[in-house]
Amino acid sequence: MKELVRCRPCGYVMEKDKLGDVCPACGLPHKVFEPYREKVSLNRLMILNLDLHPIAIHLSQSFMALIPLLLVNQILFPDFYYNESAVVIKFCITLLPLCMLLAFVTGMIDGITRFKSLKPPLLRNKLIFGGLIILISILLFFMKNMADQKVIFLLLSSLGLTFAVILGLIGKKLLNVILPGKYPQKKAKPKTT
Known part of the structure; x- marks a missing residue:
């Protein structure tokens, strides 16, 4: 070693x-x-060092962000690459549920590996918002052939993006959590004058 x-x-x-x-x-x-x-045990470190959850969540967040962005583009500038953006929107909507499920499962694996439980409040909140995003992604998937419903697509995808931002903010709070065996960073001593 x-x-x-x-x-x-x-x-x-x-x-x-x-x-x-x-x-x-x-x-x-x-x-x-x-x-x-x-x-920290080598098995736990090996799982965490694969970075499966961060990769899966960034991929799904990219799709989630592209959908409302391209829909707004289609509404405001209908002559600007309309057909191309329609193809990308359908592509994102088609892959989003799979990517979200992958992010959800890898998040559970990461949570269990990192904290040995999914019961802490922040992890529970991540599971709730992740589940809501999965539901929205499935709704969008089944509605993807209803191209004339741009406002509904925009509202649903914007809600999903809002939940994704909330999920990211919750995840950010967990970034600095120290695993057992990690040295805590020393706080600066206050200056005396």
């Missing part, structure tokens, strides 16, 4: 033999690094 070191100021962990003159994350000199031993 490779020897690990951690940057004391920013918490960045890396292999000691790859450390250069400065921390790749914060740019401080290499002398601020200290020895580090990972306490």
Whole structure:
């Protein structure tokens, strides 16, 4: 197993033999690094390091954002690549439910791996909003041949995008959660005058 070191100021962990003159994350000199031993199991780390959930969620969010954007474009500028944007909208609507299901499942795997439970309030909220987005994506899928219903598509897709933003904000709160075995970052001491 490779020897690990951690940057004391920013918490960045890396292999000691790859450390250069400065921390790749914060740019401080290499002398601020200290020895580090990972306490998280290798199996859990292997699953988390696959980054399946972040990849799946970014793909589905891209589709979710494209749908209302292209619908607004069609409404405001009907002569600007209308047929091409209609094809892209149908493509996004067709793949969105599958991508959302993939994001939902990988999110559950990530939550169980990271927190050993799906019961914490933030994870429960993520599941609720993820489920709502899946429902909207399925509705859009079954309505995709109703091209004359642009306003309904726009409202549904905008609601889905709103839920996706809320989901992202909840996920952002979980980014800095420290796994067991990770060193907590030290808080700066208040300056005394």
